[in-house]
Amino acid sequence: MSNSEFVQQWVKAYNDKDFDRFASMNTDDVVYTIAALGHAFTGREAFLQHIREYADGVPDRRFILDQVIVDGDLIAVEYRFEGTSSGKVAGLPPAGTVLKTSFCSVLRLRDGRIAVQTDYLGG
Template identity: 25%
Template sequence: MPETRCLTAAYRRYLDCLNERRWDALGDFVDDDVVHNDRPLRLSGYRAMLEGDVRTIPDLRFVADRIVAEGDVVACRLIFRCTPERPFLGFAPTGTSITFAEHAFYTFRDRRIVAVSSMLDTRAVAAQMAP
């Protein structure tokens, strides 16, 4: 149980890093050889992906709705309430805020994220952004 609490705390610090846009500190939480949805990205590619997300959605905040940890895995349901300013998932920005969820599993090794498997609620995005 103490180890899962440590991973949950590390994960919350990772979310703080993202929300504070402390990109230079990302390596404190993410392994150099991180894999995202079965794609090897390396830390530089993972950072570029997140920076691109923030360019598209400047008010993007990673808000944990539910966190569950077991062994070396943290699962989280993230809720996003944001306003895309650039095309997002193939939809032109509308100027209005949208709300959607992401469900993600993070595998840790030595208290750093080595793999992420995530799925966005694209139907919720489409329902709010489609013309």
């Protein structure tokens, strides 16, 4: 599978709420950072716990893929995140609030899996 196809599968796993498949696309020692929100996790299980928590907070959430740029094992992914807050997660808006933001994820692959993911958050 090409790295562009990998990203398509990554988005599909997220949107399908297939957390096991989504997690399997990461190395055991994946490093995830989103500095704008103060999040940093090391390890697949810690990252998966974060994803599950936010899935509870925004149960109808989805990624909308805009652009993928591939340079070897380095991938930049521009996408939008949309969904409605459940009000269940601290730091997220009250229940019923529609959330829309743009992201750029920089993914570094190792052996066909994400070893490092750094997310940049837009408006």
